[in-house]
Amino acid sequence: MQFPDDDNGKMLQAMAESGIDLSKALDVDFFLVFDDKRDAESALEDLVAREDDGDLEINFNEELEKWELIVTLNMVPEYDAIVEREVALNNFAAEYDGMTDGWGVMQHQEGDEEFADDDHDHECGEHCHH
Template sequence: MSYPEGAYGDVFRRMEESGFDFDKEHIVDIHAVFATETEADRIALMFVADSDVDQYVNIETKPYDEGGMELTLSKKMLVTYDAVCQLEDLLAERVSLVDGYLDGWGVMQQ
């Protein structure tokens, strides 16, 4: 498959080279960090309120090692470049409402 140039394209190329199974659903974890628990909870509640909340297998806030609070969204999905970018775009849009930043995503290769 052909992926765009850049960090995500590189990640997907490496996943493909390592034999990642893109044909089955996996749990993707995406992270954001916030200055306060209130901000992290505010964004977490937006995802809880989504009508399709069942797609998330976990929505969790916890203290971040370097200070502040971390939000982790865990979503069961087909891992495609577009799907990961769409999830990240939604989180980025919501994070922009408060003092926070995206802190990456990951998926376990089984």
């Protein structure tokens, strides 16, 4: 399978090479970062009010020293769909003085019985800090 020669394409290529089935829906984590906690909380409230599909989580990323809003969407990780969602989320985050900071998937998705549910290893792109 061929992917564009950019960060998203390289990420998808690495996922395919590691044996992840890219034809099936996966939980894809998109990371939005904010300098100010109030901005992150306002963005979170807006996303909750929109009632979009997906799970939301907010925390302070000590490595980045920024507030991080994780938007988890169950989707087939197709290149165009990833890029479209990332652009939309970046535009959304910018309304709250934030920006996207990459995306990733859990290496072991639901149904992998040999790994505990609290295994948070991400397969992340070049700009992801997880």
